[in-house]
Amino acid sequence: MKCLILAREANYAWVKNYFPDITACLLKVVNKPLPEFYIDLCSLLKIEEIRFVTDFSSQEIEKLLENGDRWGVHITYNLAREEDTIDKILLKNNSFCRDCDLLIIDDSIFINYDKDNIEPVISAFENTDSFDAGCIKFLKAGVSMKDAQVITPQDAPFSYSRITGIVEYYNLSMDILSKRKHCFVLPGYIHERDAFLGSNTEIGRGVNIEPPILAGDNVRFRELTKVGPNAVFGDNVLIDSQTTVENCIIYDYTYIGSELEVNKMIAYKNHLISGTTGEMIKITNDFLISGVERRIILSFMERLVQSFFTAILIVLLFIPYMCMYLIKLYWEAKYPYKKEYFIKKNGKIAKLPTMSQVPDSFFKRVFTFFNLDRYSLLFFVWRGQLRLVGNKLLDVQPKHLMLIKDLPDYQPGVFNYADTMHDDISDYDGMHEGFYYAYQSFGMDMKILFRALFKRKS
Amino acid sequence: MAGKAHIEDEILKEGDMNIEYQKQNDVGILIIHGRLDAYNAPTLKTQFQEYSKDTANFVFDLHNLDFLDSTGLGSIVACLKAASEAGGDIRIANMSEKPRLVFQITRAYKIFEIYDDLETAVASFS
Numbered sequence: 001m002k003c004l005i006l007a008r009e010a011n012y013a014w015v016k017n018y019f020p021d022i023t024a025c026l027l028k029v030v031n032k033p034l035p036e037f038y039i040d041l042c043s044l045l046k047i048e049e050i051r052f053v054t055d056f057s058s059q060e061i062e063k064l065l066e067n068g069d070r071w072g073v074h075i076t077y078n079l080a081r082e083e084d085t086i087d088k089i090l091l092k093n094n095s096f097c098r099d100c101d102l103l104i105i106d107d108s109i110f111i112n113y114d115k116d117n118i119e120p121v122i123s124a125f126e127n128t129d130s131f132d133a134g135c136i137k138f139l140k141a142g143v144s145m146k147d148a149q150v151i152t153p154q155d156a157p158f159s160y161s162r163i164t165g166i167v168e169y170y171n172l173s174m175d176i177l178s179k180r181k182h183c184f185v186l187p188g189y190i191h192e193r194d195a196f197l198g199s200n201t202e203i204g205r206g207v208n209i210e211p212p213i214l215a216g217d218n219v220r221f222r223e224l225t226k227v228g229p230n231a232v233f234g235d236n237v238l239i240d241s242q243t244t245v246e247n248c249i250i251y252d253y254t255y256i257g258s259e260l261e262v263n264k265m266i267a268y269k270n271h272l273i274s275g276t277t278g279e280m281i282k283i284t285n286d287f288l289i290s291g292v293e294r295r296i297i298l299s300f301m302e303r304l305v306q307s308f309f310t311a312i313l314i315v316l317l318f319i320p321y322m323c324m325y326l327i328k329l330y331w332e333a334k335y336p337y338k339k340e341y342f343i344k345k346n347g348k349i350a351k352l353p354t355m356s357q358v359p360d361s362f363f364k365r366v367f368t369f370f371n372l373d374r375y376s377l378l379f380f381v382w383r384g385q386l387r388l389v390g391n392k393l394l395d396v397q398p399k400h401l402m403l404i405k406d407l408p409d410y411q412p413g414v415f416n417y418a419d420t421m422h423d424d425i426s427d428y429d430g431m432h433e434g435f436y437y438a439y440q441s442f443g444m445d446m447k448i449l450f451r452a453l454f455k456r457k458s
Numbered sequence: 459m460a461g462k463a464h465i466e467d468e469i470l471k472e473g474d475m476n477i478e479y480q481k482q483n484d485v486g487i488l489i490i491h492g493r494l495d496a497y498n499a500p501t502l503k504t505q506f507q508e509y510s511k512d513t514a515n516f517v518f519d520l521h522n523l524d525f526l527d528s529t530g531l532g533s534i535v536a537c538l539k540a541a542s543e544a545g546g547d548i549r550i551a552n553m554s555e556k557p558r559l560v561f562q563i564t565r566a567y568k569i570f571e572i573y574d575d576l577e578t579a580v581a582s583f584s
Binding site (some may be wrong): 055057058059077078079080081082091092093094095096406421430431432434435437438439 | 496527528529531532535558559560561562563564565566567568571572573574575577578582
């Protein structure tokens, strides 16, 4: 038997509203990403071949699961379109699906099973015909979807819970932790009396741990805290002194201040979400903050390097710029000199100097050749409004705004990857920007900078 | 999964590409070997223009494609545009890991039908 797991972006739409920085389908249920539960189940059912089909980029899933060696299974990946039906997806994965029994998991569901009592499920699959139980489907080799018997989810070899919102998610997590923790393999370095603790857990003086609790790596409970029952802590969490945390899910990199009582809540970065109503409040003071310090330091270092190279360019280009200065003044007087560009992902606009309106001429070509058209923009790098190397600057147009919103990140630069590409892609501008986002690194920025300086597309 | 650094190193290199053309049930099959990058993209476009005199529907078999960059993908998109204008379509088959990464990050999978075997991709036109 093989397993086809379909992850559709639309089914995880609610996750983005609450956890915008998490790859939605990798949502952790009791500290374990949802797909890992599927793989555990496949291992128990002796399924060795698994294929993930996504209608969004599966990069993050691949990074986490790789080829499945850790579980003794072989995982492959394929892409689908958002509008693809199950029949179409089966057709597109025909090479994987044909000539074998196939279990299909379709939707963001949590499958209920008991790892210590899996034999009845295995024999149920052996004795069942092809069926369609909604989010779980089973096809015997050679049987098509239309010939599968439609049954209710209750009649399937195992039941499942749909995770359609934050309240269901919270209830499911609490239910697993309080009642069904022994049914699944849960992550933990130490497992003692229903307390699953990760590595490097630091427990202060007088801490009261009331199981069940589940904690990731690098979790610190400071003195006189009370944690549990029913508390899930991610990695790098600090609970400050005399605080009580019960019936809660605390996400990675979260600090909970001292002398607080947090109950029936999900804490994510600087947001508190009610587990019972789904209401979300943003905490603006410092009693609950996320680990942003590291990012601030990295971003500072990066800006420092960019500023250094910018300074060098400003000095190097100063003389040629001054030689052409009168011509530039003439152009400024004759043609529109400034144009509005998007400078942030949130749609922030700035008026920047441009030479796009100046008609082609010998002097313009000289100006462009020496990158003098970008000279004034270099000062925007100093002001922190632009990067030296970044995304392509896009002028204010509705289609560009849509493109920016669609990109995972948008940080325009004086020089960009598209500058170095001698092609004529115009219909699908996001292609270069998406490519740049995926492979952006210090080394690549340097390559782009030097290539843009010496072989720039005019 | 192909390493980021590995692909990054390859981004600005140049290399060979070879296109094998077959026709099956009035569907043109282009088996692309080697590297489809900024250097080779015009070749694909030129050759595609020739093949499109023969038929409107195509399958691009990317099994032997070692490297694809955004410009190479841009040329496939340009071929798709030309095929659509002629009332046809381009479907992708047998995509290996590296091209799939590029289709992922550029979201090109939203505009192409991607099949995991050539026969089904060809049959999908009938």
